[in-house]
Amino acid sequence: MVFAIEEINNSTKLLPGIRLGYQIHDSCASVPMAVKVAFQLSNGLDPVFYTGDNCSQSGTVMAIIGESGSTPSISVSHVIGPFNIPQVSHFATCACLSNKQEYPSFFRTIPSDQFQADALAKLVKHFGWTWIGAVRSDSDYGNNGMASFLDAAHKEGICVEYSESFYRTHPRSRIQRVADVIRRSTATVVVAFAASGDLMILLEELSQKPSPPRQWIGSEAWVTDPDMLRFTFCAGAIGFGIQQSVIPGLRDFLLDLSPTEVAASPVLTEFWEDAFKCRLGKSAATDERLCDGREDITTLQSPYTDTSQLRITNMVYKAVYAIAHAIHNTVCQKTSSTPDCDKLTRIESKQ
Numbered sequence: 001m002v003f004a005i006e007e008i009n010n011s012t013k014l015l016p017g018i019r020l021g022y023q024i025h026d027s028c029a030s031v032p033m034a035v036k037v038a039f040q041l042s043n044g045l046d047p048v049f050y051t052g053d054n055c056s057q058s059g060t061v062m063a064i065i066g067e068s069g070s071t072p073s074i075s076v077s078h079v080i081g082p083f084n085i086p087q088v089s090h091f092a093t094c095a096c097l098s099n100k101q102e103y104p105s106f107f108r109t110i111p112s113d114q115f116q117a118d119a120l121a122k123l124v125k126h127f128g129w130t131w132i133g134a135v136r137s138d139s140d141y142g143n144n145g146m147a148s149f150l151d152a153a154h155k156e157g158i159c160v161e162y163s164e165s166f167y168r169t170h171p172r173s174r175i176q177r178v179a180d181v182i183r184r185s186t187a188t189v190v191v192a193f194a195a196s197g198d199l200m201i202l203l204e205e206l207s208q209k210p211s212p213p214r215q216w217i218g219s220e221a222w223v224t225d226p227d228m229l230r231f232t233f234c235a236g237a238i239g240f241g242i243q244q245s246v247i248p249g250l251r252d253f254l255l256d257l258s259p260t261e262v263a264a265s266p267v268l269t270e271f272w273e274d275a276f277k278c279r280l281g282k283s284a285a286t287d288e289r290l291c292d293g294r295e296d297i298t299t300l301q302s303p304y305t306d307t308s309q310l311r312i313t314n315m316v317y318k319a320v321y322a323i324a325h326a327i328h329n330t331v332c333q334k335t336s337s338t339p340d341c342d343k344l345t346r347i348e349s350k351q
Helices: 002-009 032-041 070-083 113-127 140-155 172-184 198-206 226-230 250-255 259-264 267-274 311-331
Strands: 087-089 105-107 130-135 161-168 189-193 214-219 330-336 338-341
Touching: 002 130, 002 250, 002 311, 032 070, 070 087, 070 105, 087 311, 113 140, 113 214, 130 140, 130 172, 130 198, 140 161, 140 189, 161 172, 161 198, 172 198, 198 226, 198 311, 259 267, 311 330, 311 338
Parallel strands: 087 105, 130 161, 130 189, 189 214
Antiparallel strands: 330 338
C-alpha cells in the first residue's frame, strides 16, 4: 500500500501536484478492533490541521482499503456505509458483499466466492469424485462459501457425506470432533472452504493421529499458503489460487530500509530483531547481542523479501490505484496533454 501511494505521489500523470496521505491500522484479525478503527476513521477530521506544505487541509478520509476477511469487512461496511465512505477490500470474497442494497459503498479487487464455488464443484466433478466430505470456517467467509459450493455440487450430482464447521477459537474438543469425523469417514476427498488460520488448527489436530489418505480441495484463502506444505498430507492439495503477479520496483522498495526507518516503526523493529537475532538500539540481555549496523537485508530469505508469489499483495496495489483514479476523475481536468488538478477542490467521499 505504501509503495503504491509513493508511486502515485511521484507520478506526473495520476494526480499530479496532489499528494495522498494515509493511515495504516492493524486490526489483528479482530472484528471489535476493525470496528473501533472504522469509527475512528469515519469521525471526519484529524485532531490537527496541517499548515506545512505536506497537506493542504486536515485529513478527511476519502476511502478505506480493507478488510482482509469477509466478517470484519461486513462489520466495517456497516459503520462507514451510512457516511458513503467507499471501502475497497483486497481479500474479502463472501458473495454476500455483492448485495448493493446492504453494502452500497463496498467494492473489491478480488472476485466473489460465487465464482469460486461453481468452479470448485466443476473441478470435483471433472475428476469423477462424487462422494466427498466438506469442512469450513464457522464465519461469513466459510459458511457462505460452503453454502454456495454445496448448492453447485448438488447440481453436479455430487453427494456429501458430512459438512462440518469450526473456528480457530473453538475449544479443542470441537476441533477434535471434526478431525475424528474426517478420520472415520468413507469419503476420500475433503473440500475445505476455510481461512488459513482456521485450517492450520485443524491440520495440526489431524497430524497428531493422521487419517487414511485424503485428497484435499482448497479455497483460495489457504491453497497457495506455503505454510501448509509442512503438513505432508497437503502436498497434493488442489484448488483455485489468486492470480500470480509481478509488481515492478516493489522488491527494491522493500529492501531500501534505513536503520532510522526501522527504528521509527515498531513493526519493522520487531521484524528486524527477529530476522537478525539482535536488539535494535536497546540494551541487550546477557544472551542477546545488539544490532551493529552491518545487518544486510538483501541476504535474508524470508516472506518479507520474497516477491515471487505476489497474489493478495497485488490486490492491495490495485485497490490503491482504483481509489487514486476515482479521486483523479473528480479533481482533474484534461487540458492539452497534461491533466490539470485543483488540490483545493473540496470533494465528498461519496463522489
